[in-house]
Amino acid sequence: MSKIQQVNRRDFVKLIGLASGGILLGCNVSTSQKEFVPQEKGTFTPNLFIQIQKDGTITLLASRSEMGQGIRTSLASAIADEMEADWKYISLKQATGDAKYGNQNTDGSRSVRTMLLPMRKMGATAKLMLISAAAKKWNLAETDCEAKNHYVINKITGDQIFFGDLVDEAAKVEVPAQERLTLKKVEDFKYIGKTLKSIDLKDFTHGTAGYGIDVRIPDMKFAAIARCPVTFGTVKSFDQKAALETIGVTDVFKLERLVPPTGRFFGALGGVAVIANNTWAAFQGKMNLDIEWNYGENKSFNSVEFQEKLRKRVHQKGKLVSGSTGNVSAAFKESNNTIEATYTVPFLVHAPMEVPNATAWFKGNEIEVWAPVQDPQTARAELAHFFEIPLENITVNVTFLGGGFGRKSKSDFVVEAVALSKKIKGPVQVVWTREDDIQHSFYHATSVQYLKGSLDVNGQVTGWLQRVGLPSIVSSFKPMSDYASGFELNQGFTNNPYNLTNFRLENVKAESHLRIGWMRSVVHIHSAFGNNSFVDELAFAAKKDPFEFYLNLIGEDRVLEGTSDHPFDSKRLKNVLKTVAKTSNWGKKLPKGHGLGLAVHYSFYSYVATVVEVSSVKDKIKVENIWTAIDCGLVLNKDNVKNQLEGAAIFGMSLAMFGKITTKEGAVEQYNYNDYRMTRMKDAPNIEVTIIDNMDTDPTGVGEPGVPVIAPAICNAIFNATGNRVRSLPLADSGLV
Amino acid sequence: MNILLSINEKSYAIEAASETPLLWAIRDIVGLTGTKFGCGVSQCGACSVLIDGNLIKSCGIPVSFAVGKEIFTIEGTSETLEFLREAWNEGNVPQCGYCQSGQLIAATSLLDKIHHPSDEDIDTAMSDNICRCGTYTRIKKAIHRAAALKNKSL
Numbered sequence: 001m002s003k004i005q006q007v008n009r010r011d012f013v014k015l016i017g018l019a020s021g022g023i024l025l026g027c028n029v030s031t032s033q034k035e036f037v038p039q040e041k042g043t044f045t046p047n048l049f050i051q052i053q054k055d056g057t058i059t060l061l062a063s064r065s066e067m068g069q070g071i072r073t074s075l076a077s078a079i080a081d082e083m084e085a086d087w088k089y090i091s092l093k094q095a096t097g098d099a100k101y102g103n104q105n106t107d108g109s110r111s112v113r114t115m116l117l118p119m120r121k122m123g124a125t126a127k128l129m130l131i132s133a134a135a136k137k138w139n140l141a142e143t144d145c146e147a148k149n150h151y152v153i154n155k156i157t158g159d160q161i162f163f164g165d166l167v168d169e170a171a172k173v174e175v176p177a178q179e180r181l182t183l184k185k186v187e188d189f190k191y192i193g194k195t196l197k198s199i200d201l202k203d204f205t206h207g208t209a210g211y212g213i214d215v216r217i218p219d220m221k222f223a224a225i226a227r228c229p230v231t232f233g234t235v236k237s238f239d240q241k242a243a244l245e246t247i248g249v250t251d252v253f254k255l256e257r258l259v260p261p262t263g264r265f266f267g268a269l270g271g272v273a274v275i276a277n278n279t280w281a282a283f284q285g286k287m288n289l290d291i292e293w294n295y296g297e298n299k300s301f302n303s304v305e306f307q308e309k310l311r312k313r314v315h316q317k318g319k320l321v322s323g324s325t326g327n328v329s330a331a332f333k334e335s336n337n338t339i340e341a342t343y344t345v346p347f348l349v350h351a352p353m354e355v356p357n358a359t360a361w362f363k364g365n366e367i368e369v370w371a372p373v374q375d376p377q378t379a380r381a382e383l384a385h386f387f388e389i390p391l392e393n394i395t396v397n398v399t400f401l402g403g404g405f406g407r408k409s410k411s412d413f414v415v416e417a418v419a420l421s422k423k424i425k426g427p428v429q430v431v432w433t434r435e436d437d438i439q440h441s442f443y444h445a446t447s448v449q450y451l452k453g454s455l456d457v458n459g460q461v462t463g464w465l466q467r468v469g470l471p472s473i474v475s476s477f478k479p480m481s482d483y484a485s486g487f488e489l490n491q492g493f494t495n496n497p498y499n500l501t502n503f504r505l506e507n508v509k510a511e512s513h514l515r516i517g518w519m520r521s522v523v524h525i526h527s528a529f530g531n532n533s534f535v536d537e538l539a540f541a542a543k544k545d546p547f548e549f550y551l552n553l554i555g556e557d558r559v560l561e562g563t564s565d566h567p568f569d570s571k572r573l574k575n576v577l578k579t580v581a582k583t584s585n586w587g588k589k590l591p592k593g594h595g596l597g598l599a600v601h602y603s604f605y606s607y608v609a610t611v612v613e614v615s616s617v618k619d620k621i622k623v624e625n626i627w628t629a630i631d632c633g634l635v636l637n638k639d640n641v642k643n644q645l646e647g648a649a650i651f652g653m654s655l656a657m658f659g660k661i662t663t664k665e666g667a668v669e670q671y672n673y674n675d676y677r678m679t680r681m682k683d684a685p686n687i688e689v690t691i692i693d694n695m696d697t698d699p700t701g702v703g704e705p706g707v708p709v710i711a712p713a714i715c716n717a718i719f720n721a722t723g724n725r726v727r728s729l730p731l732a733d734s735g736l737v
Numbered sequence: 738m739n740i741l742l743s744i745n746e747k748s749y750a751i752e753a754a755s756e757t758p759l760l761w762a763i764r765d766i767v768g769l770t771g772t773k774f775g776c777g778v779s780q781c782g783a784c785s786v787l788i789d790g791n792l793i794k795s796c797g798i799p800v801s802f803a804v805g806k807e808i809f810t811i812e813g814t815s816e817t818l819e820f821l822r823e824a825w826n827e828g829n830v831p832q833c834g835y836c837q838s839g840q841l842i843a844a845t846s847l848l849d850k851i852h853h854p855s856d857e858d859i860d861t862a863m864s865d866n867i868c869r870c871g872t873y874t875r876i877k878k879a880i881h882r883a884a885a886l887k888n889k890s891l
Contacts, residue, residue, distance in 0.1 A: 066833075067833050068831075068832030068833030068834070068870045069832070070832070195829070197826065197829045198829060198831060200831075200834065201825070201826050201829070201831065202826075203834070204825075204831040204834030204837050205822045205825050205826065205831070205837060205841060206771070206811065206812070206822075207769075207770070207771020207772065207810070207811035207812050207838045208771065208812075209834050210770075211773075211835060213770075213773075213774065214770035216768065216770070222765065247754045248754065277765075278753075278757070278761055278765035278766060279761050279764070279765050279774070280757050280758055280760075280761035280765070281754075281757075283777070351869060352833075352835075352869055353773070353775050353781070353783060353833070353835040353836045353867065353868070353869045353870075354773070354775075354833075354835045355774070355775075400833070400834065400835075401833060402773070402833050402834070402835030402836075403833045403835060403869045403870060404833075405869070431774070433777060434775065434776040434777055434778070639829050640829075643829065643832060643872070643875070644832075646871060646872070646874055646875070647832055647870045647871035647872060648871070649871065650868075650870075650871025650873060651869070651870075651871055654871075672776050672777075672778050672780055673775075673776050673778075673780040673781050673867060674778065674780050678867045678869065679871070679873075680864045680865075680866075680867060680873075681859065681860050681863040681864045681866070681873045681876070681877065682860040682861070682864040684871075684873035684874060684877070686874070687874050
């Protein structure tokens with residue numbers, strides 16, 4: 001991060017949408033994390049702001065999108081803690097999409113990871129300035145003053161001055177150099193590592209939180225778009241008569257597909273747009289359209305046949321992936337105990353409760369957008385590209401997100417809204433139906449994996465061969481990207497946490513016929529399923545208890561530096577494993593028909609282990625209990641981490657039990673929550689989350705790491721309960737739910 | 738056609754096609770956006786409202802059905818709903834918050850009918866409401882807590 005500065009320029013304060021006056025501190029935080037989407041380069045510094053007003057209010061400009069991960073509360077708490085602020089004076093203002101706020105791409109479980117330290121330093125800086133101002137007033141040394149609960153206290157006399165009353169004086173104090181800052185010790189934290197309730201609770205329980213779909217502008221129209229059932233198909237012809245006769249419909253027209261340039265952006269699918277006075281009229285008008293499509297080359301895409309194709313390919317030699325080590329063929333030859341297995345994960349879709357939607361107003365040489373986006377800067381840059389409007393004339397207002405899970409990183413729906421607004425010359429909100437969301441998404445890829453392993457007479461793994469067929473996310477940015485890319489394989493395949501002497505990873509061809517995107521936990525869903533299922537199979541073949549087998553396979557204590565700031569530490573992985581074995585009482589006597597399953601995974605630099613208990617009654621499976629342990633380093637907001645891990649267990653259950661997108665003749669066969677099913681209250685197990693106390697270590701990911709372990713742990717538990725090995729998701733396909 | 742709706746004890750005169758689902762009449766015409774669209778086919782419960790005290794998925798009934806009846810939405814207040822809000826707050830229930838309007842309305846309906854709900858009662862009453870963030874265990878705990886708060890006040 002850069003040095004922290006006071007930003008006094010009035011025009012600038014206005015530019016970032018804060019009231020003038022008080023102290024405004026800013027600093028520049030740059031992130032070097034690899035992005036899925038190329039990020040626009042920022043030239044404007046600083047990019048992180050807090051403001052302290054005379055009434056004591058502290059406003060943090062929230063640059064990250066809130067989609068349920070609690071980031072607004074978490075980041076504010078870090079500043080408040082270092083500042084010795086009273087939580088009730090903290091408020092947040094959501095930043096628009098602009099490179100001046102640094103990297104805003106909210107995915108990869110990275111917000112806390114990259115922004116905690118700068119936030120703490122900002123808080124400490126503000127505190128020191130307030131103390132300086134008070135010391136001057138009292139004519140004391142700064143060391144004779146301390147800050148406490150929004151006051152600076154005179155340690156000699158016990159006098160105290162309210163933060164707000166010091167603002168004018170503090171604004172004149174030179175911003176202290178970072179070397180002068182003393183960050184609080186872990187034991188002195190007041191908010192960090194404790195439980196803070198969501199700062200937005202009141203709005204969430206009164207229906208007043210403003211999501212994208214709630215945006216209302218005078219005289220705005222509502223729109224729905226009929227898109228081709230086959231990916232990238234186009235409109236051949238259409239009859240608009242019935243649609244136009246629908247009550248409330250005002251306009252019907254063709255929307256051309258906007259093709260993204262290679263390497264960046266998402267574009268828009270195009271189709272036939274229906275403009276109306278309310279959302280329902282637009283939906284009705286859309287249903288009344290009669291459209292003939294040019295389906296294009298993806299018409300032949302049948303997902304079941306495709307999985308068969310991948311299955312054949314993973315049973316033949318693939319491309320060797322670097323990171324392989326030793327000689328697996330020799331290991332297999334030497335062993336008299338080898339096993340093989342093939343695992344399948346279907347296409348999946350995010351299905352956030354709030355469907356994709358955006359409100360746009362194209363005003364000639366200016367665009368204003370209100371949308372639930374995870375990556376507002378890419379949305380803005382994309383609009384500049386397609387509509388040839390200077391970036392500075394485009395405002396992307398970020399609303400609350402009714403769930404994101406990666407879907408709302410892709411700004412196709414924002415592009416659509418602007419294209420519609422440009423055409424009708426007024427504000428318009430495009431709303432996807434749930435069917436649109438299920439059938440025209442950027443899908444989480446399907447995968448087929450073949451694994452072969454060998455054991456020696458002591459039950460030690462001597463060889464591990466893994467072949468993966470996985471359509472690549474890169475295909476959405478670069479056509480003909482027919483193999484999973486390096487950054488995808490590096491999510492649990494090339495960097496599995498096992499201590500293997502002979503390891504060979506091969507990559508097989510997997511073309512894309514759908515738009516492929518990323519969903520919460522991304523490729524870790526595939527790698528964790530393959531790895532953990534196979535380890536359980538190996539443990540059984542070795543006649544060992546899976547817990548002991550895992551401990552041994554993770555191997556001796558070692559730290560692998562890697563290229564990131566967060567080295568892999570095998571000890572921490574074994575620790576979560578031991579912890580969850582304890583909390584689940586692993587090895588206990590179980591009721592008849594019950595089974596326990598274990599899974600361990602390292603993702604987004606966090607360490608997670610899960611034990612699932614299932615029961616089987618008349619061949620139907622019920623998940624009874626889930627115990628999860630996570631080591632994510634320093635915990636910012638304990639209850640929020642717990643909530644995320646509980647939610648991850650349910651998200652993992654949904655995909656394990658029901659999640660499946662299939663296509664026939666290029667078209668997605670699922671429609672809505674009736675056939676793309678979700679875990680519901682009646683299916684929800686008891687969930688017990690244990691957070692490892694590791695407050696002296698850097699924070700790592702929380703939003704995603706809890707998901708990948710769930711499906712394999714469930715399948716391993718089913719094997720333990722019934723002897724039935726499920727190698728293909730979802731369980732519904734095996735008649736188990 | 739001209740339609741008179743009573744929502745949270747307030748009257749709204751609107752102009753809407755009679756077959757317009759109540760959800761869209763409330764959201765787009767009346768302008769109360771706390772009631773959410775999730776699926777449009779009565780599968781997710783995000784659009785739950787009470788009509789004369791009965792739990793209804795507002796995406797699945799025409800606005801004309803609600804004429805002359807009392808509609809209760811998340812923007813409203815009732816003794817039960819306030820206890821639930823308190824419990825939701827206490828349990829830090831929501832994540833993204835989007836489904837919580839419908840969850841709170843469904844829970845209001847449950848507690849208005851059953852004063853001491855069992856886990857099974859909650860499973861039955863709340864399984865029409867999807868939470869994609871997966872806050873079910875918190876919702877269940879919060880309903881028990883709200884029931885206790887309410888019973889204590891009686």
